[in-house]
Amino acid sequence: MSRENNDFFKTQVLGHPAGLFVLFFTEMWERFSFYGMRALLVLFLVSALGIGGWDWPRENALALYGTYLALLYLTPIIGGTLADKYLGNRKAIIIGALIMTFGHASMAIETPFFLYLGLGLLVIGTGFFKPNMSSFISILYKDFPEKKDGAYTIFYMGVNAGAFLGIMLCGYLGEILGWSWGFGLAGIFMLLGLLQFTLAQGIFGEAGSKPNKDNKKIEADDHTEIEDKLNPFTLIDKIIIVIVAALGLTWVINDPLSKIGEVNFLEFGGTDYSGQTILVTLVLFVFLLGSRIVRYSKITRDKMIAVVIFAFFIIFFWASFEQAGGSMSIFAKDYTSRILSGNSALIFNIVDVIITVVPIAIITWVLFLLFRQTFKKYLISNLILGFSFVLIWGIVVWKIYNNFNTYSYEISYQTYQISETNNQGKETTKTYAITANTKLPENAVLVDNTTVIRSANDFVKNDKIAIIDIDKKGVNYKYLTDEQAELIDTNISATIIKKKENEIQIPATWFLILNSLFIIAFAPLFSKWWESKYNPKPANKYAIGLFFLGIGFAFLAYGASGIPQGAKTASVSIVWLILAYLFHTLGELCVSPVGLSYVSKLVPARMIAFMFGVWYLALAIGNKTSGKMGSMIDDITAKYDISTFFLIFTFVPIIIGIIALLLNPVLKKLMHGVK
Template identity: 55%
Template sequence: MSEITSTNNDFFKSKVLGHPSGLFVLFFTEMWERFSFYGMRVLLINFLTMAAIGTNPGWEWTSENAGALFGTYAGLLYLTPIAGGIIADKFTGYRWAVVIGALIMTLGHASMALESEFSMYFGLGLLVIGTGFFKPNMTSIISEMYKDLPEKKDGAYTIFYMGVNAGAFFGMMLCGYLAEKVGWSWGFGLAGIFMLLGSLQFWLAKPLFGTIGDVPKRDKVVEAISPDGQIDVTQPKAEVKPEDKRNPFTMLDKVLIVITSIIGLLYLIDDPASKIGNIHLLPQEFLVSKEVLPGALVITIIGLVLFLFLVISRIVRYTKVVRDRMIAVIVFAFFTVFFWLSFEQGATSLVLFARDFTDRTLMGNQAVVFNIINTLLTIIPLALVSWVLFLLFKQTAKKIATSNIVLALSFLGVWGIVVWMLNNDYNSKAYELKYQAIKTAQIDKKTKKQAVDENGDLVFDFNAVTETTVLKPTDVVVDQTVTISSKDALKVNDKVVLHNEIGNFVYLTKDLETKIRNDYKNATKDSKIIKAEVVQLKENQVEVTVSWFSILNSFFIIAFASMFSKWWDSKYNPSAAVKYGLGLIIMGLGFAILAYGARVIPSGAEAGAVRVSMIWLILAYLFHTWGELCLSPVGLSYVSKLVPSRMIAFMFGMWYLAIAIGNKLAGSLGGMIEGITKEYDMSTFFLIFTIVPIVAGLIVVALNPMLKKLMHGVR
């Protein structure tokens, strides 16, 4: 072990769980950042597509427009960190970059909480810029902390990524619950509050870090990569190996980088701008007729071809071994696109599926069981993280007292929201209501005859009679029942009013009824208010929030990560290509489960017309997480192993480009859910994401022998 610097030696005097206390300051800072990021992310598609008139109105966008905006936002999140890392390295230092990024993201969340069109776009832009500063520099600080103790670095990253998953878990749970139960601005606002508290806590802990995170000295070069692929510029210069000899960018290289970057940025902005606002940054027609290929797509393809030429032209300048290894990286990067375009459906189409076609209402014993599970799922992780917080307080009470006070207030806030959430679910009241509906035969689009179910029984649609419905003499009107939850104490035979919100019947208080009537009047739309009558008092009922399903990924990662880690450390550890293939195949199997569960949803079904069991969505998230755990050891860590140090920054840019493309495609393809299910059915939509990753996974496995040769012994 090399001689430990005085700064790092002092840094390691204060320890928590065998690691310096400063690591846990970073743990909580990253936790609050992920809390805010995932808390907002889980709301965006739901908010954009929610009905504009209702108890919790959204913008009522089409899924295509919402997906286009989300895809651009998600794609840019993986491109700005490239610039953020360079700025931190050359000018600001890591610590200032983290603070700047956190403050910009705080302003972004605050802007989104205003819910106006300008504030939403402005807020998303700030989040993209803030992430660029924040994301690449947290792990760089850890790398600098452990530069003299490399053997402890893996353990440090394991602890750090527990903070990532804890933040994602609680962010999606609490921001989602507040947004859906109280109002969207509450969810967006909560994300911003904890981002601000996280940045304050980090900045006030400066005495604990000393000079760690300051602007790096210029006698250091890129030599190492953290497990998540962040560039570590803290390692001293080493003897340059032949394969690491300088390969400077030519003028043509620089020109191609500028051209392809401009094309990519223009396309990312043009896609949502043209769909939402009919604003075109790229020509609608270029080289070929727009009926054959839209101009924007033609230009984007040209940009990708130019970028591929750039990559190939640089690769051929290296020795054979290096060249082969870089080709292997390109193969992995290509198939990374297929993983992310499928995985990120969790933030797009699966949100809509959970909201519109999943039965999220639990009553009686089912509600009791869910409440118990949800309580354990929430309290146990929060208690464990609070215990870590207590250990940090014990070690740093005097040195960073103000930072600890901010952190304590943050956790008091989280505990308060959790107690309120659980109390709200435990004390909900349920009532069975009777309302009138028009009974019509459901027509099968394929046979043009009345549809039948699996038992051969005829299928009917029941459309609620609203106060503006004009009944025809031929209409068959029948009584239907629905169970709703309400905080109001209702009695049998009470007359109440309901509102149909994307297939959900919502009880209206007097104030809400007045508001919604005025909204319909101002919008000159037919009212969807329904008259109903209480017929029975029911046992307690719980409506699972749409955002609750998204927490399953973080939970399953925490639950299964150690099992997969033991697998990778065993003699049965598969090769990189097999891991990659398994990840893609298991991901596809998750969508196969959804395709099977959604088979009862007919073509063109309206939201809420048919709802399937939530078990299908839970199982899908389980398989998606297993796929992620298979694929995650391969990605960025293999870039650092296979690529020479002089080429690392460029290849990481290419890798992040692949992830950005995958995220953009995820938004675009996820936005097609309405069109595909209208023309075909929901199962067909999910089969797309079954077939594509499975075929891609099988191809990767088939390429295993070739990839092994290209990697020249690297495992």
């Protein structure tokens, strides 16, 4: 597609082809779906049965979460290869989006089979979708390299816009109306994104419609091209790759399976060999990597060692950063004071309206500009895209109305207390709520309890309601009308005591939108920093990013310092979570620009696919480690306290950051002038 015959560039929106914005909105809806589901997954699994959750132990939920994230970074290696050799980018994107749509639909059913099926489909679909969207832009701008940076900037704004909207709306519906609503909404927008992309195919011409094997030319100097021919993958290399892949995949999947399903593929003769398996896998992988690297000349070998060191840093970064959707979500749900009243509630609602409406208004304006260029030629695609935004605005208006018209009520309900003896012979007093089915024990003592519920219904004093269950924290609930209460005999009878004016509860998922907001706010400043004479060296960028990450967790550790040992709930200020997300985002902005660009600059042609695989493997290990470390939250809280749990994530990144600073001179030497 030469400059002269490039139809893709004939329609312009904000100085770029209209087709770029078709990709922008496709990616936006995919990220909407991904981040919307991610925001809900762990909260849904650990929430009490009575409020629609599955009441899983935190360890099990975070093990599944870590495995899901790890697999998301492994399948793109396969999906990208299939697109390059057989499918082409466009078919791969459509296949991936379709599979992910079915995945989200499965999760909305909320049964164990469909949850695991849904997660599996999302992993497979992401493998096709994720690598091909980015490489598709590269192909479209092949003859316009000077415009590529701007194109990727716009594209990644779509990524963050989708993440922001998905977390906010799917999270809100999931927590307020029910988990199925949140999972279902993610699927609806994935489907709409698929349809608008498929029906606007003509705007891309022939680009991406065929395999890329003939189109992808990777720059390499002469000595690396000669070396590549002398260093083919041997039979032993290929055997080790197969063994490492099989053992690693088995371990990743077996971790949650052994906890949740009590099926352990790595248990033989009553002994669990999980630790030995992953150790053997890592040793074999390091041997494979080392044996490949030493076959190259000194300069090439040095550059590849630099990539491996960068990959090592990235493992520790993502192992800590991805606590956002795991242990930090649990902290938001169970340990953070999310109830605001009076002026604080009013200010929060106003701020929430601003940060909701302004970004959507800006994106709607971009949509209008796209409509002006493409409406007649791609009518159905544009109508679907327009319907998507009508739906978004409808949900946003309902959300705003609901936030300003939801009341808080103090209610009373009856419980009974009995003395029980535990396994150690110690006598404890336990409290149980009284339902229609309850048969009171002889030694029961009746006690009136109170709690607070939030509802859009306008109740008055002494109104009767029926609560399905009281969550562990005592503030989440589901209630039934009198007519519905007659149909369920396991409800808790409750009475309205009084209406509490101007009190709201912030959804636990709301805090996750801060990452996207801070990226949009600070990315331009960091971009100017990287272009200035003060642009840090790569190792220093990693170090700064890791320091920011550690500082974020330090705020959480300090905020949680007053929570007693073993506590399952608390009410610390929301300020600490906000500060943590701010510094984590600053860290991400330091680390994200370094990664893949250095792989492409430092690695010789024949090793490029293998080293990209190594890089994604490092991301997968980091994400799985995040789940593994996050699952220790209960053990560490029980033995020490939750502040100690966050202190681990404070010191580990800072120590690795110091190592990165010390290695800067070594890395500068290894990179041989590559900048």
